[in-house]
Each structure stands twice: as C-alpha cells, then as structure tokens.
Amino acid sequence: xxxxxxxxxxTFNGEPPLGIIRLDxxxxxVSFDEIAGGLIGISPEKLMGQLIEHVADLGNLGNLMHxxxxxxSQIAVVRxxxxxxxxxxxxxxxxVTGGALSLLEMLREETAxxxxxxxxxxxxxxxxxxxxxxxxxxxxxxxxxxVMVNQSFAEVLDTTPQAMIGKHxxxxxxxxxxxxxxxxxxxxxxxxxxxxxxGKEVFASRFPxxxxxxxxxxxxxxxxxxxxxxxxxxNRLQAAPEFRNRVCNVAxxxxxxxxxxxxxIGQNRHILELKKTLLRVAGKNSNVLLRGESGTGxxxxxxxxxxxxxxxxxxxxxxxxxxxxxxxxxxELFGYAEGAFTGAKKGGHTGxxxxxxxxxxxxxxxxxxxxxxQVKMLRVLQERELTQIGSTKPKMVDVRVVAATNSNxxxxxxxxxxxxxxxxxxxxxxxxxxxxxxxxxxxxxxxxNFIDQFNSEFGLQVQGLDPGAMDVIRHYNWPGNIRExxxxxxxxxxxxxxxxxxxxxxxxxxxxxxxxxxxxxxxxSEKWMEDYIHACLGKxxxxxxxxxxxxxxxxxxxxxxxxxKLLAAQLLGISRPGLYKKLQKFIGNxxxxxxxxx
Numbered sequence: 001x002x003x004x005x006x007x008x009x010x011t012f013n014g015e016p017p018l019g020i021i022r023l024d025x026x027x028x029x030v031s032f033d034e035i036a037g038g039l040i041g042i043s044p045e046k047l048m049g050q051l052i053e054h055v056a057d058l059g060n061l062g063n064l065m066h067x068x069x070x071x072x073s074q075i076a077v078v079r080x081x082x083x084x085x086x087x088x089x090x091x092x093x094x095x096v097t098g099g100a101l102s103l104l105e106m107l108r109e110e111t112a113x114x115x116x117x118x119x120x121x122x123x124x125x126x127x128x129x130x131x132x133x134x135x136x137x138x139x140x141x142x143x144x145x146x147v148m149v150n151q152s153f154a155e156v157l158d159t160t161p162q163a164m165i166g167k168h169x170x171x172x173x174x175x176x177x178x179x180x181x182x183x184x185x186x187x188x189x190x191x192x193x194x195x196x197x198x199g200k201e202v203f204a205s206r207f208p209x210x211x212x213x214x215x216x217x218x219x220x221x222x223x224x225x226x227x228x229x230x231x232x233x234x235n236r237l238q239a240a241p242e243f244r245n246r247v248c249n250v251a252x253x254x255x256x257x258x259x260x261x262x263x264x265i266g267q268n269r270h271i272l273e274l275k276k277t278l279l280r281v282a283g284k285n286s287n288v289l290l291r292g293e294s295g296t297g298x299x300x301x302x303x304x305x306x307x308x309x310x311x312x313x314x315x316x317x318x319x320x321x322x323x324x325x326x327x328x329x330x331x332e333l334f335g336y337a338e339g340a341f342t343g344a345k346k347g348g349h350t351g352x353x354x355x356x357x358x359x360x361x362x363x364x365x366x367x368x369x370x371x372x373x374q375v376k377m378l379r380v381l382q383e384r385e386l387t388q389i390g391s392t393k394p395k396m397v398d399v400r401v402v403a404a405t406n407s408n409x410x411x412x413x414x415x416x417x418x419x420x421x422x423x424x425x426x427x428x429x430x431x432x433x434x435x436x437x438x439x440x441x442x443x444x445x446x447x448x449n450f451i452d453q454f455n456s457e458f459g460l461q462v463q464g465l466d467p468g469a470m471d472v473i474r475h476y477n478w479p480g481n482i483r484e485x486x487x488x489x490x491x492x493x494x495x496x497x498x499x500x501x502x503x504x505x506x507x508x509x510x511x512x513x514x515x516x517x518x519x520x521x522x523x524x525s526e527k528w529m530e531d532y533i534h535a536c537l538g539k540x541x542x543x544x545x546x547x548x549x550x551x552x553x554x555x556x557x558x559x560x561x562x563x564x565k566l567l568a569a570q571l572l573g574i575s576r577p578g579l580y581k582k583l584q585k586f587i588g589n590x591x592x593x594x595x596x597x598x
Contacts, residue, residue, distance in 0.1 A: 019103045024566060025096060025267050026445075027052050027065055030576060036103055040078050048575050049566065052101065061087070068096045069137075069150045070161035073104070081106060088165070095272045136204075136222030142215060144168050144182050153222060156197050173197075181206050181218040188215055192223075200225065259300050260307035265449045266442035270434045274301070281429050282308035287381065289366075289426045290404040292433035295483030298404040299364065301431060305402055306360040314359030319352050322365035329373055331389055334380075340390025353386055353397050360400045366426065367407030367418060374419045381425045401426070436478040436485065441564045443474060446482060450489040458493050466500040476510050551586050554579070 019036025021029060029050050037044060040055060047055065053062045057077040064071055068089040076085050084105040090098045136153030140146050146164045154161045157172050164172055169179045177196045184191055190207035203224040209217040261275055281288065282305050290298040299318065306316045324332050335351030352361055363369075369377065380386050381401060385394045403426050412418035436443065451462055465473060469492075478484055492505040536545050553572065561567035569579040 018105065021052065021101045021103070022090075022098065023052055023065075023101060024098045027062070027099065028566065029055070030098070030566075039081065039083065039103055039106070045575065048577060049569075056083075061085075064148070065089075065099060065101075067150065068099075068161075069148060070165045071148045072165045073147065076101075086165075088161070091160075095276065136202075136220075136225070138164075138169075138181075138220045139209070139217055140169050140181055140220075141217045142185060144170065147217070153220075156200065156202065156222060156225060158198055179220075181220055184208055185215050185218045197222075259303040261304045263300060264297070264304055265446050266439060267445070268434070268439035268442045271439060271442065274431055274433065275304075277431065278305055279308055281305075283310060284429075285400055286428045287401045287403070287426055288429045288431060290402065290431050290433065292404075292406060293435050293481055294406045295481035296433040296435060297482050298406075298433060299362065301433060302360075302362040302402045302404065306362075306400075309360070309400070311359050311400060315356050316360050316362065317352050317356035318362040318364065320364045322368035326370050326373075329370065330376065333373070334376070334386045334388055336389035337391040340388070348388065348390075351386070351388065353380060353399055354395065356397075356399045358398050360402055363401065363403045365405060365407075366403040367405040367409055367412055371417070371419065374422045378419065378422045378425060381422075436481045440474065441561055441567060443485070444470075444567075446485060447473060447489065450486055454490060454493045460493065460496070461499065462493065462496055462501060463499045464501070466502050468503045469501050469506055472503060472506055472510050547585075550582065554582055554586070 019033050019039055021036050022031040024030050029047055029052060032040075032044075032047065037047065040047065042055065052058070052065070055078065058065070061071065061074055061076065065087055070088050072086045074085055074087075076083050083103050086102040086104060088100055089096045090100060136156055137148075137150050138146060138153045139148040146167060146169055149161045149164050151161055154164055157164075159172055169181055173179050180191060180193075180195070184206045185208050188208050188210070190205065192205040193203070194201050195204050196202075202222050204220055204222050206218060206220045208215045209219055261279065264271065264275055266272075278301065288302075288305060290301055292298055302318070303316065306312060319332060321329065331349060331351065333351050333353055335349045335354055338346060338348040340348070376386075380397070380399075384398065385396050387394045409418055409423055409427075413420050413423050436446075447465065451464060454460070455462055464470075473485075473488075480487070488507060488510065489501075491507060492501045495505040496502075533545065536548075540548075554568075557568040557571045558565065561571060565579055566576055569576045572579065574582075
C-alpha cells in the first residue's frame with residue numbers, strides 16, 4: 001500500500017523529494033539515499049542504526065512518528081539546517097513496520113513566515129494536543145488541506161492517513177455531512193456537536209488554531225466514535241452516584257480501566273497479530289478466553305480489551321477463581337440477600353456480576369472453578385440472569401465475560417473436571433498469549449519499559465543494563481514470563497548503585513543458569529567444530545570451511561533474534577548493511593559451502 005501510493009505521488013505536495021530516509025518500527029535509520037546523507041552530513045557508517053531523533057531535532061514530530069501519524073511540510077532541524085519534511089508510516093499486512101521521512105526543501109533562516117509557516121511551528125512544538133492517540137485527531141491549514149491526521153480518524157472514513165495528507169478535507173466526506181472545519185475557521189469560534197461520518201453518528205469537537213490574532217488552521221477531535229457511548233455513561237452516572245467521583249472527565253480524565261492497547265509492549269509478530277485481533281473483537285459482545293502461561297500478561301490483555309470496547313466507561317471487575325475459597329465463591333460472584341445466612345451483613349451483598357453490569361467481568365484462573373459453580377456460571381452465560389443466595393427473584397445482567405486460564409481445558413473436560421458445555425460457551429474467541437521465551441525479540445523494549453517505570457517509582461536515573469547483564473537476560477528461559485522479568489528488574493533496582501544494572505545486581509539463579517548454559521554450549525560447539533573440521537580437511541579449501549562457519553553464525557544469530565535483522569547484526573557486532581551483504585553472499589553462492597549442522 002505504501003510503495004504504490006507514495007511512489008506515484010512522490011510526496012504529499014506532488015513534488016519529488018530531495019532525499020528519503022527509511023526507518024524501522026523503532027524509528028532507527030535502515031537506509032537513505034545519497035542526497036539525504038549529504039544533507040545530514042554524517043558518514044553512512046555512523047548513521048545506520050541511529051534513532052532519527054538522535055540525528056535530527058524533531059520537536060514533537062517524533063511523538064507523531066512514534067504514534068504512526070502522517071504529516072506534511074513540517075520542519076526538522078539537522079545540524080542547524082532547517083529542512084522541510086513529509087512523513088508516512090509504512091504498513092505491511094496491516095501493521096506498521098517502519099516509515100519514510102522525505103526531505104523536501106532546505107529553508108533559509110531569513111525566510112518570511114506566513115500563516116502556513118506559523119502552523120508548521122505550532123505543530124512542531126505542540127505536545128498536549130497529541131495525547132489522545134486513541135481518539136481521532138486531524139489538523140487542516142487555512143486552505144482546508146490536511147496537514148496531520150492519525151489512523152483512528154482515517155478509519156472512521158474508511159481510508160488511510162497516507163491517502164488524506166496533502167488533500168482537501170472535503171474529498172473524504174463523500175458519505176458524511178460536510179466538514180464543519182472550514183466554517184469554524186471562517187467564524188473563529190469553536191464547536192462541539194454530533195456529526196454523521198460514513199454512516200456513524202460521532203461526537204466531535206472543532207476549534208480554530210489562532211496565532212497573533214489570525215486563524216492559521218483548525219483542529220478536530222472525535223471524542224466518541226459512537227454517540228450512544230454518551231448515553232451509556234449518563235445512565236451509569238445516574239444509576240450509580242458513586243461513579244461521579246471516579247469518572248472525572250469522560251473525554252480525557254480518569255477511566256474505569258488501568259491499561260489499554262498501548263500498554264502492551266512489543267513488536268513481535270505474534271503480539272502485533274494479537275493486538276490487531278483484540279481491536280477487531282473488542283467492539284463485539286462475544287465471550288473471550290485468554291490462554292497462556294502464568295505471567296504472560298493475561299490480565300493486561302483483559303484490560304486492553306475492555307478499554308477498546310464500547311463498554312470502556314462502565315465497570316471493569318475482576319475475580320481470581322483460584323483465590324476465593326469454594327464456600328465463598330458463589331456469594332462473591334452472585335451476591336446474597338439480607339438474612340440469607342447467619343452473619344450476612346445488613347442490606348445483603350452485591351456480587352461481582354452485578355457490579356460489572358453493562359461492563360466487563362474478568363474471571364482469572366477459570367479452570368480452577370468448582371464443578372457445582374460451573375453449572376451456575378453456565379446459566380448466567382446462557383440466560384444473562386442470576387439469583388442471589390437467599391433470594392428467589394432473578395436479576396438480569398448485561399455483562400461481557402473475559403476468562404483466562406493457564407490450564408489445559410481440553411484435558412480437564414476429558415477428565416470430567418470442567419463442563420464441556422461451559423467450555424464451548426467460553427471458547428468463542430480465543431487469544432493465546434505467547435510465552436516470553438517465544439518473543440525474545442521484545443525483551444529489550446519490555447525491559448526498558450520496566451526500567452522507566454521503576455526510575456519513576458524509585459526516583460533513580462538508571463540508564464539500562466550493561467552488556468553482561470543484558471546477555472544474561474537474553475539467554476535466560478523465563479519460566480515465570482513477564483511477571484518474573486518485572487520482579488528481576490525491581491530486585492535489581494534495590495541493589496543498583498550506578499547508572500547501569502550489572503550481573504551482580506541480578507538474582508543468583510539467573511547468572512548460574514546462564515553460566516551452565518554457556519559452559520554446555522561451549523563444550524558442544526567445540527566438539528562439533530572439531531568433528532566438522534576433521535571431516536572437511538583435504539576435501540574443502542580453508543575459504544570454503546570459513547564460509548560455512550560464517551553462514552552458521554549468521555543463521556544462529558537470526559534465529560536467536562527471532563528473525564529481527566537489526567538485533568542479529570548487533571549480536572554479531574556488525575552493521576545491518578553488513579549483515580545483508582553476508583546474506584546476499586550466501587544466496588549468491590547457493591548458500592556457500594554446505595554448512596555444519598548442530
């Protein structure tokens with residue numbers, strides 16, 4: 001989608017760019033043309049693999065790029081040079097794999113600034129306006145041309161940010177009420193109201209961007225993609241007054257969930273597919289079953305599912321089925337009426353299902369639920385009604401059920417420990433979360449995220465792990481998954497004294513496991529190499545043998561990094577272009593000499 005659309009147009013302004021810089025998903029430079037390299041003025045060897053933010057002063061444009069937001073004709077500063085730029089994210093199979101930064105024009109410092117220039121400066125420095133990445137955001141200039149738009153807004157119009165950038169706003173409102181943004185710029189007065197967009201009634205705000213008394217553009221935000229959400233929130237506030245203290249500002253204040261889709265860290269292909277599926281099913285009411293080992297983040301996914309659903313402003317209630325004694329589980333789930341049993345509190349008790357009415361209930365460790373409770377659970381799922389202990393009056397509940405387990409439910413069904421009919425009721429949509437050892441290419445970003453969290457919590461300025469400690473982290477098997485990794489980093493924060501976490505700050509079992517693995521690996525590798533060399537002597541030249549070993553090293557590095565070429569190059573101590581040259585050599589030689597195999 002990127003290559004066809006972008007190459008036909010050249011840039012958003014229709015003019016060919018001076019140079020193009022290709023970035024990966026982390027905004028590291030992976031390629032650039034000769035003109036771009038000349039403008040930047042840094043040797044190619046030093047430029048490759050660098051974060052674009054370390055090379056150019058982007059202001060807030062870096063935040064837009066990290067959020068996969070397209071923009072046009074914005075100013076970046078490189079070595080005191082002001083360069084006009086376009087940016088588009090690159091999508092492959094529906095996911096962002098990188099981006100292209102086009103360098104359009106070198107600006108002189110004395111260039112006069114008209115209204116459009118003022119808008120460029122405004123966008124480059126704006127920060128608070130871009131914190132609603134979940135909502136649709138668009139900015140147009142005084143002529144009505146789209147200069148910034150995010151994926152969420154474009155999706156409402158069934159198009160892409162790449163298609164919208166640089167074109168007039170009215171071109172994309174064919175199935176909508178005409179855009180009010182040009183009118184807002186004419187009047188200079190902000191608006192907030194409902195609006196029909198592509199058959200959906202959304203609730204949006206529009207306000208003019210004013211500089212020195214002149215209107216230089218307009219910004220629009222979709223506050224609610226479905227106006228029915230407002231009714232849902234109003235009903236919840238009216239039915240439960242205590243929510244007034246919890247929901248301070250429905251447009252951007254405190255919400256009833258702790259995490260959202262952006263809280264799920266990682267670019268592993270399995271994780272990206274899971275996030276895409278999660279967003280697809282979030283808008284439905286089907287039951288969801290989260291499967292995965294202990295510590296993989298099932299509760300995090302449950303929160304994200306709720307946050308992305310129309311129920312996001314209703315309660316998110318959780319219960320661990322394994323943590324509640326069997327004799328208390330029924331009252332916790334369904335509640336009890338006043339006087340239901342000796343010691344029952346006055347007024348009775350509201351169960352978790354009633355607390356989650358119109359929202360989501362998260363049932364963790366569902367495989368540990370007793371059989372007698374499974375029967376009652378099945379009725380709630382089928383009939384959407386429950387009866388409190390000590391009462392004969394059924395109550396209707398509107399709840400979405402998200403269940404999680406690390407058990408083999410199929411085996412439990414076969415052994416008669418889990419009801420087959422309940423299994424099929426829960427097993428409607430299944431999200432299987434991979435273990436950490438299956439997504440080791442994400443361990444760097446997850447570790448950095450924990451370091452940022454604990455720096456804030458502990459008041460420290462730890463920069464990261466030193467190479468030795470990072471090697472231990474990358475080679476450990478992580479049976480406790482992300483939860484164990486978090487505990488390891490927290491433990492290290494209690495011991496670290498300098499800017500870097502070292503091996504001695506890590507738990508002893510990690511270093512011991514790493515040492516044993518390395519000793520065993522070195523022994524196996526040495527024996528394997530001796531056998532191979534002995535078999536090849538007199539049959540192959542030295543160059544053929546060395547090529548074979550080099551091929552094995554490259555393949556092992558790529559396999560260890562789960563196909564991530566940048567990480568593999570770093571592991572081998574070479575540049576990414578150097579790695580591609582070696583891969584090309586192996587292909588050109590039909591794989592080189594037949595390599596030794598482990």
